[in-house]
Amino acid sequence: MSLRAMHFVMPGGVDDPTTPSGGNTYDARVILDLPAFGWQVHKHAIQGSWPRPDADARAELAGTLGEMADGTVVLLDGLVACAAPEIVMSETERLRLVVLVHLPLGDETGLSPELAAELDALERRTLRAVPAIVATSEWAARRLVAHHGLAPDRVHVAAPGADIAPLAPGTDGVSRLLCVAAVTPRKGQHRLVEALATLTDLPWSCVFVGGLGQDPEYVAELRALIAQHGLGDRMHLAGPQAGAELDASYASADLMVLTSYAETYGMAVTEALARGIPVMATDVGGLPEAVGRAPDGGMPGILVPPENPAALAAELRGWFGEPDVRRRMKAAARGRRAALDGWAATARSLAGVLGRLGRDARKGAA
Structure with missing residues (x-):
């Protein structure tokens, strides 16, 4: 040709x-x-x-x-x-x-x-x-x-x-949270920190994967917010990752969380779903489209309103505390994985x- x-x-x-x-x-x-x-x-x-x-x-x-x-x-x-x-x-x-x-x-x-x-x-x-x-x-x-x-x-x-990848084994099926996004105000990582600061009674850890160079002032503010809430031992800003390093971060994740204020689609969402990882994301722009549904209609994630750490915290508490919710989301995430283009x-x-x-x-x- x-x-x-x-x-x-x-x-x-x-x-x-x-x-x-x-x-x-x-x-x-x-x-x-x-x-x-x-x-x-x-x-x-x-x-x-x-x-x-x-x-x-x-x-x-x-x-x-x-x-x-x-x-x-x-x-x-x-x-x-x-x-x-x-x-x-x-x-x-x-x-x-x-x-x-x-x-x-x-x-x-x-x-x-x-x-x-x-x-x-x-x-x-x-x-x-x-x-x-x-x-x-x-x-x-x-x-x-x-x-x-x-x-x-x-x-x-x-x-x-989306490139279909091996199913992520996760950590313990519950507690390892992953956020993959450049660390900028539009991605709203500070709202995730604020939500998790109200859930310190639960066993969780959170890794932020994404570039740190686009907005150094925001990165500094995010680090200060993490320190203010005493979460330095539970939250890690890993910086940009690719290849095997990024694959390893996804493999250990139990739940993907994206708290953006604006997204035209949200490729990190489908990257997670391509590994069977459920997603919690803000209900903005194209994110509902990226989350989608499994062929049987099941929801592979939860959509939360932006600019609302309390609502995010409530949904996270449900994720941690309700095994049936986790089972349904994981099954739907695997179904969505099989249907991704x-x-x-x-x-x-x-x-x-x-x-x-x-x-x-x-x-x-x-």
Whole structure:
């Protein structure tokens, strides 16, 4: 099978093991899997502090797009594309552009209202100008359509896949909690600390796996909060992990807990479910979609309201104290594991969008 060429423009650092993220993993995996669906991927990593690039980063993006031949199919990571609408818009007539939105720019926590509004406006200009957008969940697609006033037929879904892994043996089936997420305000680890601080009468330990470099101030505040509650011997900030080290953290986990304020999907959830680990997650964004249901309708996890440590603590106390709850969740997690789509399904969906743009390009040249 001869492969058609496409170009994937993304932020620098996608392959940096010290800053793992769902978006980085997604980008790296589709690069590997798209050739099986007819696309040869040419990768362009644009250095800079996205989504607030300096002049050099803007010049690199403009130069990269400007060197591409007319009619080239280009997939742009939204972190880059949506921060520079004037550059992207100048190429919409010449190139076949698709923007991949991992997280709407204005949804990042910790932004001032003024900056959030500015990034939101930049994103709207970009997404309204390009012929196709790919979102990473059904929830995200609906939100982009409604929030930015986009035509629904221009917004497509290519949800993250999951690699089925060996079933996690856990520790004792109850007490080892795992949170896999970059340590940033949006992931809300402080709410988990606050909830667990009310459960010191129960035997538990919690490991936080995730990058510590994105927001050092938040990391320092989290460490101080852990110390304030005297939980230093029960909570461990392990930093970023990958490969066998991350596999080992999942293998020892009895329950995955994710307390995010915003998620377009939540790949850590499906990574846990791919090992049969039940999940407790906040009921925000695409997390209910990631948690999903087992084929028999069973819930492989519990959804809790965000910004509510008391509700989280109550559900955790139920997990620790009710064997029937644990049995049902573990059975449902194994059922959900068997039904998860792999990354080939993600690449197939993305290839379909790219293929339609390519056909449009050939029609326009005819």
